[in-house]
Amino acid sequence: MTEPSSRRQRLLSAGNxxxxxxxYDKTSVDEIAAEAGVxxxxxxxxxxxxxxxxxxxxxxxxxxxxxxxxxRFTADPGDWSFARMFQHSLxxxxxxPLVKALLTRDTRIYGTFLRREPELLxxxxxxxxxxxxxxxxxxxxxxxxxxxxxxxxxxLIGYGFVAGMETLPTGSSVPLEExxxxxxxxxDRGLADPERxxxxxxxxxxxxxxxxxxxxxxxxxxP
Amino acid sequence: MTEPSSRRQRLLSAGNxxxxxxxYDKTSVDEIAAEAGVxxxxxxxxxxxxxxxxxxxxxxxxxxxxxxxxxRFTADPGDWSFARMFQHSLxxxxxxPLVKALLTRDTRIYGTFLRREPELLxxxxxxxxxxxxxxxxxxxxxxxxxxxxxxxxxxLIGYGFVAGMETLPTGSSVPLEExxxxxxxxxDRGLADPERxxxxxxxxxxxxxxxxxxxxxxxxxxP
DNA sequence: AATTGACCAAAAATACGAAAATGGTCAATC
DNA sequence: GATTGACCATTTTCGTATTTTTGGTCAATT
Numbered sequence: 103m104t105e106p107s108s109r110r111q112r113l114l115s116a117g118n119x120x121x122x123x124x125x126y127d128k129t130s131v132d133e134i135a136a137e138a139g140v141x142x143x144x145x146x147x148x149x150x151x152x153x154x155x156x157x158x159x160x161x162x163x164x165x166x167x168x169x170x171x172x173x174r175f176t177a178d179p180g181d182w183s184f185a186r187m188f189q190h191s192l193x194x195x196x197x198x199p200l201v202k203a204l205l206t207r208d209t210r211i212y213g214t215f216l217r218r219e220p221e222l223l224x225x226x227x228x229x230x231x232x233x234x235x236x237x238x239x240x241x242x243x244x245x246x247x248x249x250x251x252x253x254x255x256x257x258l259i260g261y262g263f264v265a266g267m268e269t270l271p272t273g274s275s276v277p278l279e280e281x282x283x284x285x286x287x288x289x290d291r292g293l294a295d296p297e298r299x300x301x302x303x304x305x306x307x308x309x310x311x312x313x314x315x316x317x318x319x320x321x322x323x324x325p
Numbered sequence: 326m327t328e329p330s331s332r333r334q335r336l337l338s339a340g341n342x343x344x345x346x347x348x349y350d351k352t353s354v355d356e357i358a359a360e361a362g363v364x365x366x367x368x369x370x371x372x373x374x375x376x377x378x379x380x381x382x383x384x385x386x387x388x389x390x391x392x393x394x395x396x397r398f399t400a401d402p403g404d405w406s407f408a409r410m411f412q413h414s415l416x417x418x419x420x421x422p423l424v425k426a427l428l429t430r431d432t433r434i435y436g437t438f439l440r441r442e443p444e445l446l447x448x449x450x451x452x453x454x455x456x457x458x459x460x461x462x463x464x465x466x467x468x469x470x471x472x473x474x475x476x477x478x479x480x481l482i483g484y485g486f487v488a489g490m491e492t493l494p495t496g497s498s499v500p501l502e503e504x505x506x507x508x509x510x511x512x513d514r515g516l517a518d519p520e521r522x523x524x525x526x527x528x529x530x531x532x533x534x535x536x537x538x539x540x541x542x543x544x545x546x547x548p
Numbered sequence: 549a550a551t552t553g554a555c556c557a558a559a560a561a562t563a564c565g566a567a568a569a570t571g572g573t574c575a576a577t578c
Numbered sequence: 579g580a581t582t583g584a585c586c587a588t589t590t591t592c593g594t595a596t597t598t599t600t601g602g603t604c605a606a607t608t
Contacts, residue, residue, distance in 0.1 A: 130600060141552045143603085152601065207492055223494065244510075251507040254499040261493060262485020269430055270484060271446065276477040284474040287467075292515025353570060364582045366573085375571065 110148050112138040117159040122199040126156055127213035163200035168319040170194040182305045185289035189282045192263050206265040233311055242304030244295045333371050335361040340382040345422040349379055350436035386423035391542040393417040405528045408512035412505045415486050419501060429488040456534055465527030467518045
């Protein structure tokens with residue numbers, strides 16, 4: 103038997119389903135209420151307005167993404183390397199429609215919302231260059247590429263994998279998971295510092311950064 | 326003094342300029358004729374219809390791209406490696422609006438055209454997996470990643486660099502050329518076969534492939 | 549006290565005829 | 579013979595009146 107979820111939970115779930123499918127503009131409050139088995143008035147008992155509901159749904163999706171990311175990462179028996187962290191980050195993003203849509207700036211999903219609330223995009227700036235600087239300083243990443251360039255590289259590559267998969271020719275036969283494994287192999291060797299290697303420090307940095315992002319995405323949304 | 330270019334040349338040039346800026350649907354034959362200093366009837370003396378003109382312009386853009394690619398590649402004093410070939414390929418693509426727009430499926434530019442002529446997309450399938458198979462066989466590329474996966478990797482990374490640059494946050498301060506140099510460093514080491522290295526065979530393969538693509542794009546468009 | 553759904557003003561979708569623009573042709577012109 | 583631009587049928591755009599849908603409220607109901 104299923105746990106009777108709270109009204110808020112049901113609204114978030116229904117909202118996530120419908121917003122993911124039809125987007126912000128083409129999903130009405132009526133439909134969400136019906137899908138959640140709540141009257142329209144009930145929606146406004148829980149959320150101030152449609153915007154607040156949408157923000158809460160997006161925030162929820164990011165928390166789901168962060169959890170999924172960490173779950174995939176810890177379940178992977180391989181090394182605790184940056185390349186693997188990145189690999190699972192992309193896999194989790196791809197599996198969370200609203201996160202993917204935000205990264206790819208899918209206006210069909212975010213509709214008029216991104217124009218009114220462009221600060222939402224800050225949530226996608228995950229590849230911060232100070233992290234790469236620390237990795238370099240710890241001897242966990244090559245130092246002949248400046249940290250800001252590394253950050254940009256990873257951002258663009260990540261964008262390519264998430265956005266490209268659904269834009270490029272359909273018959274690309276290679277499933278995303280396999281591409282991501284290949285990418286991890288490529289990055290593992292391409293980003294390593296060939297002289298000094300410090301897997302312990304690397305692991306500490308990666309672990310810290312991962313947890314930090316997870317907690318940041320889990321925290322309460324801004325007022 | 327400037328060479329008086331032929332009517333066909335002026336039409337291709339004007340078409341390239343206007344199609345790049347306004348797209349297929351929003352550029353009229355009248356405007357192209359005016360921009361080229363030709364009467365409307367003159368357009369139809371040169372091309373069967375608007376579609377034929379557009380196809381010729383796109384074909385011309387691809388030839389320009391191929392030339393630019395090879396020019397950048399040969400002007401680069403660095404190694405004649407796959408990573409550098411790829412780097413300059415992306416730089417040239419990015420510098421050729423109609424090529425970039427086709428790769429990114431920019432419907433603002435290609436408008437209704439891509440629906441009627443989807444085979445145009447075949448021109449963007451440059452990363453063919455048999456090439457990677459040959460590179461692997463020649464000892465010029467690591468063999469622990471299957472060739473089709475390598476092809477997919479490079480396709481997605483390329484997409485990320487070309488499409489991501491204009492979609493992602495504007496203040497990304499790192500210019501594309503520098504990102505591409507970093508990418509080449511990353512790929513050079515990430516794709517290399519650590520055991521056997523065969524720069525001579527690699528160079529032959531890359532040279533052959535480059536010329537082949539260049540000639541293919543230069544050839545006459547299909548009837 | 550918690551929840552509902554009829555209700556309202558505002559916004560968005562639709563319908564549709566008028567007007568402008570467009571792709572393409574060809575008799576007149578150079 | 580090469581080139582032009584007025585011309586035509588069709589499509590697209592525009593303006594607008596009408597209808598539908600939507601976000602949000604609140605008296606009535608449970």
